[in-house]
Amino acid sequence: MGLIPEPFAETTIAREGEAGRAWLAELPAIATDVLTHWNCTPAGDTMHGEVGIVIPVQGHRVVKISFPHPGNDYEADAFEAWGGVGAVKLYQRDDDRYALLLERARPMTLVEHDEDVVVIAGELHRRLRIPAPDGLPRLSDRADEWAEELRKDDAELDHPLPPYVVDAALAVVAELGRNQPEILIHGDFHARNILRADREPWLAVDPKGYVGDPAYDATTFLRARAAHQLGADDLIGLLNHELDLFAETAEIDPQRIRRWAYLNLVQAAFWGRRHGFGRARGGSELDRFIALCDELALSWIA
Structure with a gap:
């Protein structure tokens, strides 16, 4: 699987239109920058949800990068407030690029x-x-x-x-x-x-x-x-x-x-x-x- 899973790209464009297409074009550079800045080494295939990609990295962590939408503005604040009690831990945040370095959970809901x-x-x-x-x-x-x-x-x-x-x-x-x-x-x-x-x-x-x-x-x-x-x-x-x-x-x-x-x-x-x-x-x-x-x-x- 590549950095941007095809189903994720398709649904993002369908939902967000040209804004989604433009963000997807920037996403590889965004991912490279945050991975480098946080000294993260990818350790598996990229996963995705509805609004973002999740890159497994070494150290039992993941880098999550979300489409810049108001609904995603306060995710990091919630994680910070909980401090890992009942939720995954937040290690780093880049609010401008909607990027988070998080504790890794298993792919089972x-x-x-x-x-x-x-x-x-x-x-x-x-x-x-x-x-x-x-x-x-x-x-x-x-x-x-x-x-x-x-x-x-x-x-x-x-x-x-x-x-x-x-x-x-x-x-x-x-x-x-x-x-x-x-x-x-x-x-x-x-x-x-x-x-x-x-x-x-x-x-x-x-x-x-x-x-x-x-x-x-x-x-x-x-x-x-x-x-x-x-x-x-x-x-x-x-x-x-x-x-x-x-x-x-x-x-x-x-x-x-x-x-x-x-x-x-x-x-x-x-x-x-x-x-x-x-x-x-x-x-x-x-x-x-x-x-x-x-x-x-x-x-x-x-």
Whole structure:
């Protein structure tokens, strides 16, 4: 495999257009510079996620270089604040080039693990919950944007959700969204961002680094679980059980998670209709995801 895996290049250009193409052209020089500056010797094939490449280097470390996007601005700050507790260790950072030198984890995510997935995630989520350092973006600052988008989507999209469902989602924004605790949260906490490791059994990767309600952060994990288990018998009952189990393990009020999850579901039902999802951009699979969001929103009415 070369420095820039072909599938990564294709998806980057498809998502970012000419900006992505220009960054990919600069990426080999960026990688060479940071590897040289940090005295790193490559020790394996380049891997990739959705927004960056990961180069294994000697010393049980990796160099990660991400596309320069606002969603990646605070990743290093989150790693620094955690100091290796529940997350991979950060050794070096180059903010201008969105490059990080990190502890290496194994190429196995919690998705591939069969046992105690919810308990493992809940325990890790609890350990990551620390007072937020200064300078990170606050989820509460997005509350007005959330409310505006809900009203706009409700008016413009063809959907089956009755007005009281959207009103309940707006109530969550008003009651929970505008006043959130000063806690560092991962921001993209789901099973694919939890990796098998050596120093600890499981460690978090790819944080966004927000300040907000840990119960909000929990909903990302649970939404991904819903997609992973689509087609299971009594899916709603299973998800309710997993929500309660996660809440107990993470030591969070389950009703608070359920309210945030409700908002998240209504947002996802609208988002899917406008944009599709990462693993389903169209067709019958997308229709199933959207139908699941609708069904859960109606059953989890806040």
